Amino acid sequence: MKNRLGMTLVEILVISGLLMLIISKIIDIGLSGQEIMDESSKLISLQNGVRAVLENMVQDVNSSMAIVNASENQLTLARYKGPVDDELIALNTSDVNPAFPYYMDGQRTGVFYPVLFVEYQINDPSNTNMISLIRNREGAISRVAKTGTLKAEDSPEGAPYFIDYYQAVGDMTLKSKKVLADKVTKFNLNYYAYDPINGQLKSIGELGTAAEINERISMVSVHLAAEDPYERKNRRTPSVEIATKIWSFRKIQENKYSEYFGHTDRDLTF
Amino acid sequence: MKRITHRKTGSKATLQAGITLIEVVIVIGILALAIIPIYNNIFGTRIQVSKAKFAYIAMHLCREKIEEVMSLPYREMDEFEQGYTKVKGPIVSNMLLETVYRGANGGRTVTNIGRNLGGGFVGGNRVVPGGGGIPLIDSEAQIAEGDYPAPYMRFERKVLVKPKGRRFKQITVSVRWYEKGEQDKRENKYMYSLNTLVANHKLAAYTGGRE
Numbered sequence: 001m002k003n004r005l006g007m008t009l010v011e012i013l014v015i016s017g018l019l020m021l022i023i024s025k026i027i028d029i030g031l032s033g034q035e036i037m038d039e040s041s042k043l044i045s046l047q048n049g050v051r052a053v054l055e056n057m058v059q060d061v062n063s064s065m066a067i068v069n070a071s072e073n074q075l076t077l078a079r080y081k082g083p084v085d086d087e088l089i090a091l092n093t094s095d096v097n098p099a100f101p102y103y104m105d106g107q108r109t110g111v112f113y114p115v116l117f118v119e120y121q122i123n124d125p126s127n128t129n130m131i132s133l134i135r136n137r138e139g140a141i142s143r144v145a146k147t148g149t150l151k152a153e154d155s156p157e158g159a160p161y162f163i164d165y166y167q168a169v170g171d172m173t174l175k176s177k178k179v180l181a182d183k184v185t186k187f188n189l190n191y192y193a194y195d196p197i198n199g200q201l202k203s204i205g206e207l208g209t210a211a212e213i214n215e216r217i218s219m220v221s222v223h224l225a226a227e228d229p230y231e232r233k234n235r236r237t238p239s240v241e242i243a244t245k246i247w248s249f250r251k252i253q254e255n256k257y258s259e260y261f262g263h264t265d266r267d268l269t270f
Numbered sequence: 271m272k273r274i275t276h277r278k279t280g281s282k283a284t285l286q287a288g289i290t291l292i293e294v295v296i297v298i299g300i301l302a303l304a305i306i307p308i309y310n311n312i313f314g315t316r317i318q319v320s321k322a323k324f325a326y327i328a329m330h331l332c333r334e335k336i337e338e339v340m341s342l343p344y345r346e347m348d349e350f351e352q353g354y355t356k357v358k359g360p361i362v363s364n365m366l367l368e369t370v371y372r373g374a375n376g377g378r379t380v381t382n383i384g385r386n387l388g389g390g391f392v393g394g395n396r397v398v399p400g401g402g403g404i405p406l407i408d409s410e411a412q413i414a415e416g417d418y419p420a421p422y423m424r425f426e427r428k429v430l431v432k433p434k435g436r437r438f439k440q441i442t443v444s445v446r447w448y449e450k451g452e453q454d455k456r457e458n459k460y461m462y463s464l465n466t467l468v469a470n471h472k473l474a475a476y477t478g479g480r481e
Contacts, residue, residue, distance in 0.1 A: 011291050022298050029305055033312040040316045047323055054330065062337075190416070192362060199371025201341075201362075219341075221361050225419075240323060241419045243361050244330040247337045255371055256343060257471055 035235070042228045042238040049181025050226055050240045053120070053141050056180060057222060060118045061246040066150065066166040067217040070191050070204070073122050075220065078115040078150045078166070110153040117172060119144045122187040139184040139226070148172035166215050186225035186241075191217045194255040218251030320449065321460075324424070328445040328462035331357060331427055335443040336466055339429065343371050344470040347431045347439055354426040354446065357418055358411070424448050437470050 007015070060077055069076035123140045151169045191204045193216035207216060227239035339350050346369060413420055430442040442465040449460060 007288055007291070015291060015294050018295060019298065022302055026302065026305060029309055033309050036312050036316045040312075040319045043319045043323065047319070047326065051326065058333070190362075194371070200369065201367055219362075221416075223361070223419075241421060242327060242330060243418050243422070244334045245338070245361055246334070247341055252337075252341045256341070258372065 039236070039238050043240070046181075046183065046226045046228055046238060046240045049141075049184070050224055050242055052180040053143075053184075053224060054222070054242060054244070056143055057120065057220075058246050060120075061220050062249050064248045065113065065115060065250060066152075066215055067191070067220075068117065068150070068166060068168055069119070070189070070217055072189055073124065073187050074120065075189055076117060076119040078113070078117055078168070081114045081116045081147060110151050112169070113150045113152060115148060115150045116175070117146045117148050117150075117168060119146075122184055137179065137182060139182060140179050141181045141184050141187060142177060142179050144177040145175045146172035147175055181226060183228050184224065184226045186223060188223040190221040190223075192219040192221065192245075193217050194251065199255050199258065216251075217248070218255065219245055219247045221245045324447050324449060324460065325462060327422070328425060328447055328460075329464075331422075331425060331445045332443045332462055332464040335427060335429060336441055336464055338366060339431065339441045339443075340466070340468050342369060344439070344468070344472060347441070347468070350429055351431045352427075352429050354428045354444075357422045357425040357427055357445075359418065360414075360416055361418055362416070434467060438467050439470075440465060440467050 057075075060079060063079050064077040065080055067075065067077045120141060120143055123137055123142075148168055149170045151167045153165050192201050193204050193207050194200065195202050195207065196216070201219065204217060221243075222245070223241075223243045225239065225241040227237050229237040339347055342350060350365070408420075408423060411420060411423065425445055425447045428444045428446075430440075430444075432440045432442070434440045442463065444461060444463040446461045
């Protein structure tokens with residue numbers, strides 16, 4: 001009787017061939033799985049960054065009191081930090097009338113608000129003033145929050161009796177600074193404000209001087225894109241791109257109900 | 271496995287026979303099958319990450335439209351009601367830029383303030399290549415700076431404005447999107463919706479008793 005122990009050469013060859021075929025497929029599947037996992041991981045990381053930027057920006061712009069620095073890739077705004085301290089109202093020369101009118105004896109009254117200044121900026125290698133936090137990080141967006149004082153008064157050029165000029169004054173105290181996103185390839189900010197005459201929304205380029213513009217900015221259009229490309233050309237680049245607009249609720253109310261609200265509330269209770 | 275007795279020696283010790291080809295093939299087949307759920311899991315994660323991205327875009331499309339309608343004069347809100355409309359064109363629409371809040375005429379007026387002036391975008395038109403193989407995105411579409419990006423063509427947005435009593439209006443913004451193509455359109459399963467109430471704070475004294 002034929003001995004059935006072990007395998008013949010043909011069997012071993014067939015098995016080897018099959019094994020090679022199956023193992024190559026398994027490796028192929030494993031590699032593509034790894035690529036998909038890697039792509040997912042990159043996408044999650046990009047989405048986390050974009051979400052962090054937008055969630056913070058929406059909250060900050062919605063509750064902003066004034067934009068104090070507006071440029072295409074940098075934004076600084078002021079949020080109310082707390083109730084206005086009566087001692088911070090800088091009276092004009094006469095102390096008869098504490099807050100209104102804004103002009104007294106030819107001098108302007110300034111109102112000083114305790115605020116939180118929030119600054120968003122993207123790393124710009126050409127800008128030597130960039131904070132060290134993001135200076136060496138490609139496409140990083142940072143959010144820096146500082147407490148300070150915002151001075152509001154009637155601008156010399158504008159219509160009298162309207163607070164329409166905001167300026168950061170005094171020292172600021174750093175509260176937090178953090179990098180919200182990396183690998184951002186596009187961070188375009190565009191600003192819109194309401195025309196003081198008819199309330200129409202316009203690009204800030206069509207409105208007033210720089211000082212007046214800051215006070216009037218009511219909406220920010222944000223175009224944010226982040227991508228993390230592979231070195232291999234034939235792979236799809238993981239990317240996230242969001243374009244949206246964010247309003248300041250305070251400005252909406254001031255514009256819609258101009259008969260109720262001045263450019264700031266005159267009894268300082270807003 | 272077979273157990274055999276060594277005939278020559280008569281020994282009762284048993285020997286293990288080799289594995290047959292069929293056995294090897296079956297085992298490898300089972301192992302290969304075990305990889306499928308693992309692979310499915312990895313691929314499923316990728317799909318979920320994409321869904322999360324679309325859902326997040328949809329959330330912002332809803333939020334910005336809610337804020338936009340909230341910013342309008344109370345009487346103008348109804349004008350911004352729309353059925354499902356593809357999201358494309360300028361982020362800040364001409365209709366929004368044409369809305370006048372106060373003045374002799376009020377309401378919207380036709381102006382020449384278009385998006386070319388809006389926002390100070392720089393750079394001319396550019397062509398953004400659409401997603402290959404996705405019929406919902408027009409790969410030939412011209413996307414200007416200041417427009418919604420090409421992938422937004424997957425999205426459609428609906429705005430409903432309904433009066434609620436004498437002083438309120440309910441704004442409902444729904445966004446739906448298509449992840450694959452026409453199949454999604456039939457199933458219509460991806461949806462994000464937000465709604466809010468907006469009050470009219472204008473007193474009749476200020477509007478001549480009209481509101």
